[in-house]
Amino acid sequence: MALANGQSPIYPGRFGTNPNTIVDINHVRNQLAVKNEWKPDIDKVAQYRVKDGVSIPSLKGPVGPQIDLGSHMYLPGGASQVQILLDRGINMMDYLDIVP
Numbered sequence: 001m002a003l004a005n006g007q008s009p010i011y012p013g014r015f016g017t018n019p020n021t022i023v024d025i026n027h028v029r030n031q032l033a034v035k036n037e038w039k040p041d042i043d044k045v046a047q048y049r050v051k052d053g054v055s056i057p058s059l060k061g062p063v064g065p066q067i068d069l070g071s072h073m074y075l076p077g078g079a080s081q082v083q084i085l086l087d088r089g090i091n092m093m094d095y096l097d098i099v100p
Contacts (some may be wrong), residue, residue, distance in 0.1 A: 001048065001089050002028045005041035012048060014084045019099075020048055021079065031079035033066040047099040054095050057085040 001014040003009065013028050017032060022045045034042070050056055063077035086092065 001046050002032065002039065002042045003044045003046055004039040005043045006078065007039075009044075009046040009098050010093050012096065013044065014088075016048070016082045016084070018080050023067045029068075029073075029080070029095060030075055031063065032081065033063050033075035033077040035066055035068045035075070037068070048096040049099050051095055051097055056095050059083045059085065080083070 001012055001024055003012075007013075015032075022028060022032075025042055028039075028042055029036075060080070060082050063079050063081045065073040065077045067073075068075055084092070086095070
C-alpha cells in the first residue's frame, strides 16, 4: 500500500495492491491511478498481512482509469487492486500485521 507523507503505517487506507509491485511514484500515479488530491505526497510503501483467524471482506480487480483534473493528467490504471470493505471507524490493525 502506498502511504502519504505523514501517514503512519498503523493507519492504512482501504485500497492496496499485490506485494512487491510498487516500484516508484510513477507506478502509483499511473498504474494505480492515485490522484494527487487523494495523496499529494507519497513517500513510503507498507506491506500488510491478514492476521491468523480473521477475514476481511474485499473486492479484487483491475484499477480503473482516473482523470486528475488538478494535475491535468489521465491516469490509465490497469494494475491489480484490493479494496478493503471495512468501515472507516474500524481499527484496521485489529485485522492486519505490518510486514517488516
